Amino acid sequence: MTDLLRPHAEQQFADELAALARADDRQRPPNWKLSPWAVVTYLLGGELPDGTVVTPKYVGPRRLVEVAVATLATDRALLLLGVPGTAKTWVGEHLAAAVSGDSTLLVQGTSGTAEEAIRYGWNYARLLAEGPTPAALVPSPVMTAMREGRVARVEELTRIPADVQDALITVLSEKTLPIPELASEVQAQKGFTVIATANDRDRGVNDLSSALRRRFNTVVLPLPADAEEEVGIVARRVTQLGRSLDLPELPAALEEIRRVVTVFRELRSGTTTDGRTSLKSPTATLSTAEAISVVTAGIALAAHFGDGVLRPADVAAGIVGAVVRDPVSDRVAWTEYLEAVVRERDGWAEFYRACREVTG
Structure with missing residues (x-):
């Protein structure tokens, strides 16, 4: 076993x-x-x-x-x-x-x-x-x-x-x-x-x-009802996967998990959490399962190539890969989201820079 x-x-x-x-x-x-x-x-x-x-x-x-x-x-x-x-x-x-x-x-x-x-x-x-x-x-x-x-x-x-x-x-x-x-x-x-x-x-x-x-x-079967429920699901499954894959245990990564969930929920709903900004939704599903994959891959990056703490740079590439499936329409939607939402959001400057670096 x-x-x-x-x-x-x-x-x-x-x-x-x-x-x-x-x-x-x-x-x-x-x-x-x-x-x-x-x-x-x-x-x-x-x-x-x-x-x-x-x-x-x-x-x-x-x-x-x-x-x-x-x-x-x-x-x-x-x-x-x-x-x-x-x-x-x-x-x-x-x-x-x-x-x-x-x-x-x-x-x-x-x-x-x-x-x-x-x-x-x-x-x-x-x-x-x-x-x-x-x-x-x-x-x-x-x-x-x-x-x-x-x-x-x-x-x-x-x-x-x-x-x-x-x-x-x-x-x-x-x-x-x-x-x-x-x-x-x-x-x-x-x-x-x-x-x-x-x-x-x-x-x-x-x-x-x-x-x-x-x-x-x-x-x-519906998508998770709210962000906190989805964060809990992602955190639980990431922990289980980390143990089964023998990934090193990292300090609490809830901040980055919540960031990934927020990005996915906003893009798939076509509006920001506060309801003030309408967004273009990409063709990708951006499901809870994909959020789990992004965070798990980020933990592997942080453990083997980083300082052991899950940071925005560790999840940025995974998020871009999950969002930009169509190189034309999805890239436009993602770039507009970065510039109109992520760039202006307090505490997201490091995440914005990491995403811009891998988006090109």
């Missing part, structure tokens, strides 16, 4: 899941490792009767998490929808870990995802030697989840071609996966469900058919 770069959720938080299981005396749906109450507690955090502190995995409206967990307790699949960087993948992974104890039954959606990734494939060497036999069949993560009554995850559902998406319709409606080559089928065991994610900005890529969309309950 200590040598893994990125442990699965059920590995990283095994102690918390075990403590929740011991304290959990509520009814559990078939094949669930925890009750719905305990799953929500695992996601949102809390303190158990034995004193165990469960760290929050998601910061957001409790009701949204309750709706998501309640959906999984029914025969409906769950679609987590939102702009990039709103923790859809993170929430899906932790839901699967808490419900099934296994978050690895994953289909990663891309434009090249084939139907076999959702249904099943074949070991072609055995297929040629033996013909279609159960031993030659290669189950997909979805088929495995059906057989074992677990949660299957489908990431970036709208990136998958429409005809491949529709392979899920029979699975979600009939809870059956036909195998015509073997004149058989796989019927889902109780506990089987699908958690899918999709980005708001992917509309029009491969929109879900109305038939498929009806098979999902949709929960929209």
Whole structure:
């Protein structure tokens, strides 16, 4: 575990899941490792009767998490929808870990995802030697989840071609996966469900058919409600990432974290915090996840090439790289923001100089 770069959720938080299981005396749906109450507690955090502190995995409206967990307790699949960087993948992974104890039954959606990734494939060497036999069949993560009554995850559902998406319709409606080559089928065991994610900005890529969309309950994950909430999320995740990457511990970096969050929130909302200045918004999402990446990279710079204190120069290049995705329109929006807002803001002179240096 200590040598893994990125442990699965059920590995990283095994102690918390075990403590929740011991304290959990509520009814559990078939094949669930925890009750719905305990799953929500695992996601949102809390303190158990034995004193165990469960760290929050998601910061957001409790009701949204309750709706998501309640959906999984029914025969409906769950679609987590939102702009990039709103923790859809993170929430899906932790839901699967808490419900099934296994978050690895994953289909990663891309434009090249084939139907076999959702249904099943074949070991072609055995297929040629033996013909279609159960031993030659290669189950997909979805088929495995059906057989074992677990949660299957489908990431970036709208990136998958429409005809491949529709392979899920029979699975979600009939809870059956036909195998015509073997004149058989796989019927889902109780506990089987699908958690899918999709980005708001992917509309029009491969929109879900109305038939498929009806098979999902949709929960929209919002951006953090206010700046302090987002600062807390970034600080917590940066600390976790720093430990997993063995980055040196730095003194409190809240000032620079708050600066990064402020820049991202102002640019994506198109107005300054005080509401006095309208801004051009860049094409980039400028999500919380990107803020976490900028700060983590800045800490690495400060630790290995600086004086061990996170300073404006350590985050400036990361911010510019996150904002200026389009070399024409984004550069204009960023330059105007620097000159009209950053340059005039008290206490931001060092940050302004660092940004101008890397902007060019």
